[in-house]
Each structure stands twice: as structure tokens, then as C-alpha cells.
Amino acid sequence: MHTQVLIVGAGPVGLTMAAELARYGVSVRIVDKAPQRTDKSKALVLWSRTLELLERGPGSARFIAAGFKAQAVNFIAGDKLIGRVDMGAVDTPFPFGLMIPQADTERLLEEYLAELGVTVERGVEVTDFSCELDGVTATLLQSDGSDDLVSAEWLIGCDGAHSLVRHTVGAPFTGETMPSDWMLADVHMRGYPCPDSEASVYWHKDGAFVIFPISPGRYRLIADLPPSGEAHPPTPTLEQVQAVIQRRGPPGMTAHDPIWLAGFRINGRKVSNYRWGRAFLVGDAAHVHSPAGGQGMNTGMQDAFNLAWKLALVVGGECRETLLDSYSLERSFVGDQVLKSAQRLTVVGTLKNPVARTVRNAVGHVMLGLASVKHAFADTMTQVSVGYPAGPLNGVEIHGDGYTAGERYRPALEGAPSGIRATPHFQLFASSDIIANALPAPLARLVESRIGPDLGDRLYLVRPDGYLACSTRCIDDVSAYLNQIAPPQAPAA
Ligand SMILES: Cc1cc2nc3c(=O)[nH]c(=O)nc-3n(C[C@H](O)[C@H](O)[C@H](O)COP(=O)(O)OP(=O)(O)OC[C@H]3O[C@@H](n4cnc5c(N)ncnc54)[C@H](O)[C@@H]3O)c2cc1C
Structure with missing residues (x-):
């Protein structure tokens, strides 16, 4: 009953x-207390950056085949179009939001996992664990009521907003709950006046009303409602949903055949430390926030992409354990930004004061008329601008050549290593592989050489997750960088 990594939660x-x-060759067990995968649509969108990262493992094609491409978001107040953000100009192979119900995203990930030989253990709950210096021991409650003990080198809490892992390590989950109730309605609808490939945000004096396309004729509607005062936000009826449509939306829309109706409240909460010794917090276990912008699941999946290559290198003895500390620093920084922007979008969309609304509409119209603002908005939403500008893994850089350490390295997307690989590799972009061959053998193992004939004397070292580690004209800088993360070498005899 030993595994290298125990993952709690199969969301x-x-x-x-x-x-x-698993694709990096690490032995994993993944358990989930729920007997079945969710059948709910929950998070609806995979953004460009997540698709870029998925491209390296399962490939994006299977998700794209099951989804629907949304190209733009309209912001509307009354009968006036305040602005329109188009994702078509985002510099990515995936310039769109891929609308795909969370249930399908999970199904496709689980199918890929099965291809790698890993089965999710369902109906198995982690009820307790303890961390030692060199490993973790966890108690698993099986569906027949029996307990098993499992030992692991590392434990990863992907166990959602009410995380047992977070409670057990005692990580404070600081933030607040918004004093409003929200309705969510996945419905069929007639009369949506925009193309089906566009989402719309209606800023109404009663509050926000958002329409996301799911597939032609099927939509997700979200709106804030006055606080009900009840312990749990009430589930809306179809009649209540229709009343919101008529009051806040454009005329002539009729909802019918609801697929999922739910009430929810918005929490904005986050831990500040994502690593607790041998345990990590990832996804909703580490951060929850407003669904505005649809960033939650994507941010969580990108936490996982960030941690996986580091853990694989440490478990494989290729890198020193301190590499893992960068996970919390990098992803907590991103989590803070996501929380702030989701909060800002929510507050802006739910303004009630008439003067504040008039100012918002006027400023919004001017700002969303500027190409630079629209570009920045689209880059943020699609998460291609996520990076680690002051990250602990940033090495030296050539100033002024267009790439900054910690930034997503765009050229690494083309022909990036993908599929099943035993060890994650840094990519070294250089004009010839003679340069990469100059690295000492223990460091060369970490690197895969990529030839860019137009690079001249420049060298770009790119992390396994596609962010620039360092740029330089001297291979010694690359050696120095890798030496910092590689295990100390035994002195030559
Ligand atoms: C109504 C609703 C609408 C949403 N809409 C959006 C949206 O539009 N966009 C967006 O980005 N996000 C949205 N979200 C949020 C999104 O669903 C979450 O961000 C995402 O599910 C987080 O994934 P996760 O894997 O971290 O956690 P979860 O999906 O919560 O998965 C956690 C898993 O851990 C399991 N688990 C928990 N405790 C244990 C234990 N002790 N032992 C074993 N297993 C355990 C649970 O059974 C669960 O399967 C929405 C959420 C809800 C509820």
C-alpha cells in the first residue's frame, strides 16, 4: 500500500x-469519495492557456471535438452595446473560449488517465493523514466501511472548496462571502439576439445578467438576486428564471426545458501557502472565487500543470526538493490576481447606485473602445497573460529582446514536446545543438535541445510548462541556472 503520490479528489x-x-512516469493513486463522476455542467469553459497545456498531454483535439467555440463577449447596458471583447486576436493556437461542460472535461481527462494505466478509485474517502519528514500516511475509508492505511511520498489535496487536506494541515482560508444570492440556470432558450458563438453580459439596474452559450440553443444564465436570508441559496424555478430574463435581458427570449437550476453564493477565499511539508493544496482546495470570467477551474488545472513537472523531477531524483517551494510562491501570486479580477468584475457588474452605474457605462464604453484595453482584457480572460514576473525560478534575461523571464514563451508552443514522457524536460532554444551539447552531462539530462536558426547567439531556456526560465548569450548562465535546481553533484574523485 505504497505509492509515490496520493491524490485526494478526482475533480x-x-x-x-x-x-x-502519470505521463511523467510517477506512480500515483487517485481517490474520490463520490461514487461517481459529476454529471453537472459546473465550469463551462476551457480557456486558451489551459488548452495549450493540455496539448502536451492528452492533446486538445479531444476536448475541442466535444466542445463549442465561443469567440466574443458583449457588454450591454439597456439597449446600448458598451463594448465587445473578441478572442480571435489572442496570440495562441486556440483563440477562443472552449465551451464544454465540466462533466465532459472530467470524462475526457479520466479516459486519458485510463490510457496511462491509472484508474480513479471511487467511493474511497481520505478521512485522515499525517505528514512525516520523509512521507505521508493516510487513512482511506472504503465504500464497504473498511479502513486502509496507505503510505505515500507526497499527498496532494485536490479535494475542493471544503478540503479535508486544507483543514488537516490547518491552512487559514481567508476571505469573505458576498451578501447576495445568485441563480444559475442551464436551459434551452429561444430568441437570443446574438450569434451563438458569443456570450453577453447585461448590466441592469437590478444587477448582472450573464448569458453563456453552451451549444446551439442551449445556454447558461447567471444573475445576482437580492439576499434571501435563508441558510442555503434557494434553487430558482423556471418561472423565476424567465422573470429575470424578461426584466434584465433583451426582449423576446424564452427559456424552456431546464437542464440544471441551482442557487449559489460567492465566496472569495484563498490560502496564502499552497505547500505544507509533504502536502500540497491545488485547485478549489486553495482558492475559490466569483465565477465572473470563468477562471476557477482553469486556474486550478494550471496549478496542477505547475506542480506536476516539479514533483516529477523531485520524485525522480533529478532536482532538489527546494524546487517545490516555487509552486506556492508562483501559484499563490496568480491566485491573488485571479481573485482580485473576479471580484472587480463582479462588483462592476452588480452596481446598484444610479450615479455609479452611469459612470461605469460611460467609462466602460470608452475603455472597451480602445484596442489596447480589449487586447489586455482578452489576454487576461484566456489566461495567456498568466506568468511569474517576480517568480523564484526566474534566471538572467537579455533585456529588450521581447521576452521576460517568467513569461509564457510563445515559440515553445510550436512543436512542443507532447505525449507520454518519462521525465519532464527544459527546452533549450539555440541556433545549433552544439551549444546544448556543451552542458555537463548531469545537467544535459534535464534539457532537450530545440534549434532556432534565426536565434543568432541568443539562448532561451524554457521550463517544462512553457515559461521562460532564462535568456542569455552564454551557456554558462544556463549551467548556473540548472545547477541551482539539480541535486548537488558529488565532488570528482
Ligand atoms: C454551480 C457551480 C458553477 C460553477 N461555474 C463555474 C464556471 O463557470 N467556471 C469556472 O471556472 N468554475 C466554475 N465553478 C467552479 C468549478 O466547478 C471549480 O473551480 C472546479 O470544480 C474545481 O475543481 P477541483 O478539482 O479543484 O474541485 P472539485 O471539482 O470540487 O473536486 C473535488 C473532488 O474531491 C472529492 N473529495 C473531497 N473530499 C474528499 C476526501 N476527503 N476524500 C476523497 N475525495 C474527496 C470530491 O468528491 C470531488 O470530486 C462552478 C462551481 C459550481 C458549484
Whole structure:
């Protein structure tokens, strides 16, 4: 009953984590207390950056085949179009939001995991665990009521907003719950006046009303409602949904045949430390926030992409354990930004004061008329601008050549290593592989050489997750960088 990594929770984040580790050759067990995968649509969108990262493992094609491409978001107040953000110009092979119900995302990830030989153990709950210096021991409650003890080198809490892992390590989950109730309605609808490939955000004096296309004729509607005062936000009826449509939306829309109706409240909460010794917090276990912008699941999956290659290198003895500390620093920084922007979008969309609304509409119209603002908005939403500008893994850089350490390295997307690989590799872009061959053997093992004939004397070292580690004209800088993360070498005899 030993495994290198025990993953608690098989939601989209746990499945991503397991798939990445398994394709890197790490032995994993992944357990989930629920007897079945969710059948709910929950998170609806895979953004461009997540698709880029999925491309390296399962490939994006299977997700794209099951989804529907949304190209733009309209912001509307009354009968006036305040602005339109188009994702078509985002510099990515996937310039769209891929609308795909969370249930399908999970199904496809689980199918990929099965291709890698890993089965999710369902109906198995982690009820307790303890961390020692060199490993973790966890108690698994099986569906027949029996307990098993499992030992692991590392434990990863992908166990959602009410995380047992977070409670057990005692990580404070600081933030607040918004004082409003929200309705979610996945419905069929007639009369949507925009193309089906576009989402719309209606800023109404009663509050926000958002329409996301799921597939032609099928939509997700979200709106804030006055606080009900009840312990749990009430589930809306179809009649209540229709009343919101008529009051806040454009005329002539009729909802019918609801697929999923739910009430929810918005929490904005986050831990500040994502690593607790041998345990990690990933996804909703580490951060929850407003669904505005649809960033939650994508941020969680990208936490997993960030941690997986580091853990694989450490488990394989290729890198020193301190590499793992960078996970918390990098992803907590991103989590803070996502929380702030989701909160800002929510507050802006739910303004009630008439003067504030008038100002918002006027400023919004001017700002969303500027190409630079629209580009920045689209880059943020699609998460291609996520990076680690002050990250602990950033090495030296050539100033002014267009790439900054910690930034997503765009050229690494083309022909990036993909599929099943035993060890994650850094990519070294250089004009010839003679340069990469100059690295000492223990460091060369970490690197895969990529030839860019137009690079001249420049060298770009790119992390396994596609972010620039360092740029330089001197291979010694690359050696120095890798030496910092590689295990100390035994002195020559
Ligand atoms: C109504 C609703 C609408 C949403 N809409 C959006 C959206 O539009 N966009 C977006 O990005 N996000 C949205 N989200 C949020 C999104 O669903 C989450 O961000 C995402 O599911 C987080 O994934 P996760 O894997 O971290 O956690 P979860 O999906 O919560 O998965 C955690 C898993 O851990 C398991 N588990 C928990 N405790 C244990 C234990 N002790 N032992 C074993 N297993 C355990 C659970 O059974 C569960 O399967 C929505 C959520 C809800 C509820």
C-alpha cells in the first residue's frame, strides 16, 4: 500500500494532476469519495492557456471535438452595446473560449488517465493523514466501511472548496462571502439576439445578467438576486428564471426545458501557502472565487500543470526538493490576481447606485473602445497573460529582446514536446545543438535541445510548462541556472 503520490479528489484538478504525473512516469493513486463522476455542467469553459497545456498531454483535439467555440463577449447596458471583447486576436493556437461542460472535461481527462494505466478509485474517502519528514500516511475509508492505511511520498489535496487536506494541515482560508444570492440556470432558450458563438453580459439596474452559450440553443444564465436570508441559496424555478430574463435581458427570449437550476453564493477565499511539508493544496482546495470570467477551474488545472513537472523531477531524483517551494510562491501570486479580477468584475457588474452605474457605462464604453484595453482584457480572460514576473525560478534575461523571464514563451508552443514522457524536460532554444551539447552531462539530462536558426547567439531556456526560465548569450548562465535546481553533484574523485 505504497505509492509515490496520493491524490485526494478526482475533480478536474485532481484528474489533471494525476494525468500529468502519470505521463511523467510517477506512480500515483487517485481517490474520490463520490461514487461517481459529476454529471453537472459546473465550469463551462476551457480557456486558451489551459488548452495549450493540455496539448502536451492528452492533446486538445479531444476536448475541442466535444466542445463549442465561443469567440466574443458583449457588454450591454439597456439597449446600448458598451463594448465587445473578441478572442480571435489572442496570440495562441486556440483563440477562443472552449465551451464544454465540466462533466465532459472530467470524462475526457479520466479516459486519458485510463490510457496511462491509472484508474480513479471511487467511493474511497481520505478521512485522515499525517505528514512525516520523509512521507505521508493516510487513512482511506472504503465504500464497504473498511479502513486502509496507505503510505505515500507526497499527498496532494485536490479535494475542493471544503478540503479535508486544507483543514488537516490547518491552512487559514481567508476571505469573505458576498451578501447576495445568485441563480444559475442551464436551459434551452429561444430568441437570443446574438450569434451563438458569443456570450453577453447585461448590466441592469437590478444587477448582472450573464448569458453563456453552451451549444446551439442551449445556454447558461447567471444573475445576482437580492439576499434571501435563508441558510442555503434557494434553487430558482423556471418561472423565476424567465422573470429575470424578461426584466434584465433583451426582449423576446424564452427559456424552456431546464437542464440544471441551482442557487449559489460567492465566496472569495484563498490560502496564502499552497505547500505544507509533504502536502500540497491545488485547485478549489486553495482558492475559490466569483465565477465572473470563468477562471476557477482553469486556474486550478494550471496549478496542477505547475506542480506536476516539479514533483516529477523531485520524485525522480533529478532536482532538489527546494524546487517545490516555487509552486506556492508562483501559484499563490496568480491566485491573488485571479481573485482580485473576479471580484472587480463582479462588483462592476452588480452596481446598484444610479450615479455609479452611469459612470461605469460611460467609462466602460470608452475603455472597451480602445484596442489596447480589449487586447489586455482578452489576454487576461484566456489566461495567456498568466506568468511569474517576480517568480523564484526566474534566471538572467537579455533585456529588450521581447521576452521576460517568467513569461509564457510563445515559440515553445510550436512543436512542443507532447505525449507520454518519462521525465519532464527544459527546452533549450539555440541556433545549433552544439551549444546544448556543451552542458555537463548531469545537467544535459534535464534539457532537450530545440534549434532556432534565426536565434543568432541568443539562448532561451524554457521550463517544462512553457515559461521562460532564462535568456542569455552564454551557456554558462544556463549551467548556473540548472545547477541551482539539480541535486548537488558529488565532488570528482
Ligand atoms: C454551480 C457551480 C458553477 C460553477 N461555474 C463555474 C464556471 O463557470 N467556471 C469556472 O471556472 N468554475 C466554475 N465553478 C467552479 C468549478 O466547478 C471549480 O473551480 C472546479 O470544480 C474545481 O475543481 P477541483 O478539482 O479543484 O474541485 P472539485 O471539482 O470540487 O473536486 C473535488 C473532488 O474531491 C472529492 N473529495 C473531497 N473530499 C474528499 C476526501 N476527503 N476524500 C476523497 N475525495 C474527496 C470530491 O468528491 C470531488 O470530486 C462552478 C462551481 C459550481 C458549484
